[in-house]
Amino acid sequence: MLEVSNLHVRYDDLEAVKGVSFNVRGGEIFGLLGPNGAGKSSILKAIMGLVNYEGEIRLFGREITPEMKNEIGYVPEEPILIETLTPAEFFEFLASVRGKGCEKAKKLVKVFGLEEFVNKPIATLSMGNRKKVSIVSALMHDPKFLILDEPLNGLDARSSRILKEIMKKHVEGGGAILFSTHIMEIAERLCDRIAVLSEGRIIAMGSLEELKSVAKVEGSLEDVFLTLVGGEDLEEIIDAIS
Amino acid sequence: MRSLRELWKISYPLYIDTFLGEFAHRRVKNLERFLKGIRRQAIINKLIISALLVTTGVYSASLSAIDVSAFYLMTLFVVTFFFLHTMTTFVSKGFEILYTLPLSEEEIAKVRLFAFLRIFDVPLFLLTLSFPIAMAVFHGVLSFFPSLVCIISVETLSLWLSLKFAKFFYERISYSTSSPLATVLRIVTYLAWSVAVFGAYGISSMLSVLSKLKGYERLVYEFSFLFPFNYAIISMGVPDPTALATSVPFVILSVFAARRCVDLVRCEARIRIPTSEKFEIKKTGVVMAFLKKDVKMITRNPGLMLIVFLPVGEGLLLGAISMNPTISLMIVLGYLPIVTFVSMGIERRDLLATLPVRRRDVILSKTLLGCQIYLISTFLLMLKSSIPILLFPSVFAMFVISSTMAESLEATKNIYASIGPVLLVIGLSYLVAYIPLMFGFVAKFLGRSVVLSILIPALVEMGVAIVILSTL
Numbered sequence: 001m002l003e004v005s006n007l008h009v010r011y012d013d014l015e016a017v018k019g020v021s022f023n024v025r026g027g028e029i030f031g032l033l034g035p036n037g038a039g040k041s042s043i044l045k046a047i048m049g050l051v052n053y054e055g056e057i058r059l060f061g062r063e064i065t066p067e068m069k070n071e072i073g074y075v076p077e078e079p080i081l082i083e084t085l086t087p088a089e090f091f092e093f094l095a096s097v098r099g100k101g102c103e104k105a106k107k108l109v110k111v112f113g114l115e116e117f118v119n120k121p122i123a124t125l126s127m128g129n130r131k132k133v134s135i136v137s138a139l140m141h142d143p144k145f146l147i148l149d150e151p152l153n154g155l156d157a158r159s160s161r162i163l164k165e166i167m168k169k170h171v172e173g174g175g176a177i178l179f180s181t182h183i184m185e186i187a188e189r190l191c192d193r194i195a196v197l198s199e200g201r202i203i204a205m206g207s208l209e210e211l212k213s214v215a216k217v218e219g220s221l222e223d224v225f226l227t228l229v230g231g232e233d234l235e236e237i238i239d240a241i242s
Numbered sequence: 243m244r245s246l247r248e249l250w251k252i253s254y255p256l257y258i259d260t261f262l263g264e265f266a267h268r269r270v271k272n273l274e275r276f277l278k279g280i281r282r283q284a285i286i287n288k289l290i291i292s293a294l295l296v297t298t299g300v301y302s303a304s305l306s307a308i309d310v311s312a313f314y315l316m317t318l319f320v321v322t323f324f325f326l327h328t329m330t331t332f333v334s335k336g337f338e339i340l341y342t343l344p345l346s347e348e349e350i351a352k353v354r355l356f357a358f359l360r361i362f363d364v365p366l367f368l369l370t371l372s373f374p375i376a377m378a379v380f381h382g383v384l385s386f387f388p389s390l391v392c393i394i395s396v397e398t399l400s401l402w403l404s405l406k407f408a409k410f411f412y413e414r415i416s417y418s419t420s421s422p423l424a425t426v427l428r429i430v431t432y433l434a435w436s437v438a439v440f441g442a443y444g445i446s447s448m449l450s451v452l453s454k455l456k457g458y459e460r461l462v463y464e465f466s467f468l469f470p471f472n473y474a475i476i477s478m479g480v481p482d483p484t485a486l487a488t489s490v491p492f493v494i495l496s497v498f499a500a501r502r503c504v505d506l507v508r509c510e511a512r513i514r515i516p517t518s519e520k521f522e523i524k525k526t527g528v529v530m531a532f533l534k535k536d537v538k539m540i541t542r543n544p545g546l547m548l549i550v551f552l553p554v555g556e557g558l559l560l561g562a563i564s565m566n567p568t569i570s571l572m573i574v575l576g577y578l579p580i581v582t583f584v585s586m587g588i589e590r591r592d593l594l595a596t597l598p599v600r601r602r603d604v605i606l607s608k609t610l611l612g613c614q615i616y617l618i619s620t621f622l623l624m625l626k627s628s629i630p631i632l633l634f635p636s637v638f639a640m641f642v643i644s645s646t647m648a649e650s651l652e653a654t655k656n657i658y659a660s661i662g663p664v665l666l667v668i669g670l671s672y673l674v675a676y677i678p679l680m681f682g683f684v685a686k687f688l689g690r691s692v693v694l695s696i697l698i699p700a701l702v703e704m705g706v707a708i709v710i711l712s713t714l
Contacts, residue, residue, distance in 0.1 A: 049595045069598040080593045084542045085535065088521040095523055096531030097597050102523045109521070118521045121542075124334075 007055035034197030073138035101140035253356035321400035329408035395496035402499035532607030553577035561622020612641035635704035642707035
């Protein structure tokens with residue numbers, strides 16, 4: 001569904017992504033896992049056209065055009081919203097621009113418990129509710145491909161559970177999800193394949209079993225991850241703290 | 243218990259946060275530079291208003307009693323309305339951060355009050371100091387104390403009015419329901435507000451004129467704010483009992499206003515916005531969606547609204563007086579590029595990048611918004627002359643070209659940092675708008691048809707604009 005080849009993202013002198021290549025297949029959740037500053041968000045932003053990049057990004061075998069954004073749902077780490085509008089007005093704007101999504105937005109507002117806040121200005125909403133508005137706006141037009149950047153950050157337990165269920169249903173229906181997180185347990189439970197990023201490069205990629213064999217580690221994803229990104233000194237640090 | 247000095251210091255970040263709130267619609271790359279600019283702008287704003295109030299006050303004190311009254315009235319209007327958008331942000335804030343600090347309820351109340359006073363501190367301090375001194379210099383030492391009471395009364399009334407208006411704006415206007423009626427109400431209120439601000443000067447002048455008319459003198463005395471008080475001081479040298487007595491209600495009102503003001507600011511936490519659980523999500527066309535969004539964003543921000551309504555206020559004012567309609571139209575056209583900068587400036591590029599939207603639709607929506615502003619601005623002029631109608635295609639072209647250029651040159655990102663592109667956009671806008679008028683002037687001079695001389699180049703420009711739109 002999505003093919004990324006030799007992707008480079010630069011911010012002035014800093015090269016945040018250094019020649020990353022991967023693909024996301026239909027019916028799978030592909031996780032981008034890495035420490036802070038590894039380049040996860042930059043990859044997602046490049047796919048959405050939010051930052052300049054070098055390399056090739058193809059969705060459904062074609063370069064991403066503005067019209068194709070109707071097939072993508074994007075939840076950024078920091079919600080991109082219009083502060084002076086209410087959620088209802090914001091969803092109405094999005095539905096009008098995309099030409100669909102009114103009914104689904106109404107359903108999702110109820111599912112995520114946003115009814116109480118739907119007529120309040122977005123600027124006055126809490127971080128969690130802003131995140132929910134961002135999630136509804138990414139799902140309301142039934143996109144085939146979801147790009148989720150730390151989507152569970154700031155969500156309450158109920159909403160987290162709902163989103164995870166939605167993600168599962170989405171891939172069961174043939175859709176695909178590119179998912180960035182730094183929470184190992186979530187990646188382990190949700191992702192079919194994972195790319196481990198460090199300093200802008202993919203250092204390992206595959207299913208959890210494949211990663212274990214690459215890292216030559218038995219145990220959880222956290223153990224695999226720490227081995228891959230160089231967390232050998234962690235035990236020493238923990239000892240020093242205690 | 244912390245000292246008042248410490249609490250005053252603590253209130254500074256809250257004040258800056260309030261001032262910053264007015265710029266919430268902007269996305270900035272260099273936050274540090276942006277914050278520096280905001281602090282500088284807060285000081286400049288205060289200095290401008292201080293200079294206006296102090297110089298007008300001292301000048302009025304050197305004139306007659308009626309001029310001093312006119313000055314009181316002007317001060318009331320200026321202080322009430324000049325800071326209204328900052329005040330609207332202030333009342334919208336709960337300042338919850340204060341409750342996380344080791345401060346008592348009483349200290350929090352004081353910090354809130356200080357943050358409120360910081361909005362007005364320099365102008366009101368300078369005015370309170372300079373005006374009574376000027377009165378003492380021009381009308382004798384005896385006038386110092388009464389004029390001090392007068393000016394403090396005016397100031398407290400202004401603060402109270404400003405707070406009340408700000409609450410009204412926030413609760414009923416800025417964030418009222420999203421129905422078309424609410425939007426119309428917002429626009430009408432802002433228009434009334436603009437008229438009130440501009441009208442302050444008109445009323446001041448009218449007061450002087452009315453006082454000179456036979457039969458109206460008494461009326462002016464009775465209804466002009468604090469007039470009896472200062473009339474007595476200036477005209478008779480010593481305050482006479484009748485004049486003092488008629489001033490007492492004003493002073494009582496200002497004491498009440500001061501107490502209400504302090505209570506409101508100290509005790510009131512975040513103002514609740516009325517909400518309803520019912521909501522509708524209705525689809526419209528893409529262009530209409532952008533247009534509706536822009537109107538909501540602009541009408542909910544008093545600062546942006548005032549800028550966008552500059553051509554409207556100017557156009558209606560010029561249309562109401564008997565000035566040459568073509569000259570009036572040229573003045574209105576001079577303001578129109580502002581609309582482009584505001585409408586393009588509020589667009590979030592990061593949001594646009596995630597949507598299946600074509601540039602053409604965005605530019606067309608900005609053009610239609612600009613055309614609407616033009617039609618409202620020139621409504622009265624159209625009743626006097628056909629030229630504003632003939633020029634409409636040219637105005638359409640001007641908005642298409644200026645919006646396209648502003649977007650391509652990123653002229654709205656940071657107006658101060660990209661002065662070159664800004665001037666280029668303004669220059670080209672003027673060129674497009676004024677060319678048909680120039681043809682009209684030449685035709686009039688040569689005795690040819692003015693209508694065709696304006697309409698033909700305007701239509702050609704519109705044709706070019708449509709071609710540009712179709713290529714986007």
